[in-house]
Amino acid sequence: MSSGPGGLFVKERRREILERLRARGRVSVRELSRLMGVSAVTIRQDLRSLEAAGLLERTHGGAVLPQSKLSGPELSFDIRIGERHDEKEAIARVAASLVQGGMSIALDASTTAFAMVPYLKHLRPLIVVTNSLSVAHGFLDAPHVTVHMPGGRLRRDSVALVGRTQPLPEINLNFGFFGARGISSEAGITDSDPDEVGVKRALMARCLRTVIVAGADKWDRVAPYEVAALGQVHTIVTSPGAPEPLVALCRSLGVDVVVASPEGAPLRAKQPASGIY
Secondary structure, eight states, X not given: OOBOGGGOBHHXXXXXXXXXXXXXXXXXXXXXXXXXXXXXXXXXXXXXHHHHTTSOEEETTEEEOOGGGBXXXXXXXXXXXXXXXXXXXXXXXXXXXXXXXXXXXXEOSSHHHHTTHHHHTTOSSEEEEESBHHHHHHTTTOTTEEEEOOOOEEETTTTEEESOOOSOOSOOEEEEEEOOSEEETTTEEEESOHHHHHHHHHHHTTEEEEEEEOOGGGBTOXXXXXXXXXXXXXXXEEOTTOOHHHHHHHHHTTOEEEEOOTTSOOOOOOOOSSOOO
């Protein structure tokens, strides 16, 4: 692929446009032309191509993300915990079946990760690293479960500690389970709060296997901040209704996509990538 004016390859330039669009919600032709050192005509050609692919919507003088791909405003934890209850329980049950006694795991502050707590409390022993006050409270009556929490600022919307990612315990984690606000081909795994995303990334760095727990309503949606590229996660546990083309793309990247039906039986636990216990 040839490079255009300014030295950027076309693919690189269009990826940069999408990254700016995800971060800001809108971009302008004038600003992109100045930043990338190319003409306004070239930028308009890029925007037309990206619009044809369904990745943005052109406006007068720029572009915005398609409304169909924008994740809605984040609701409080108390409200979200009651939404799609059966779906979250099914995802939680299947995700928890991956964990065995003697393992160390991470659970983020998502409501779906919180739904895993009852399915994990019987495991002996178990080490849990979490930034969620709700998750930590859920293990209070399980003394055989050791819970570690990083320091940070209290984020009330998620009832979690965020912002500071140190000190995290020096523990190799078999699995990490993380919710998401969006799963998309153009943006990967995304979420709505930058401090929350910072904690997720820090926890993921200690995990041998990263598992995304998110319902079908999160697919083909984009939140402002990227958590991870699709190819950086190992498993996605979701609910029926996830778009087949996007599921197929994830599988082509080596991601194990597991659909958890509310009526279905839990899947058998899979062995971890290494023998850390």
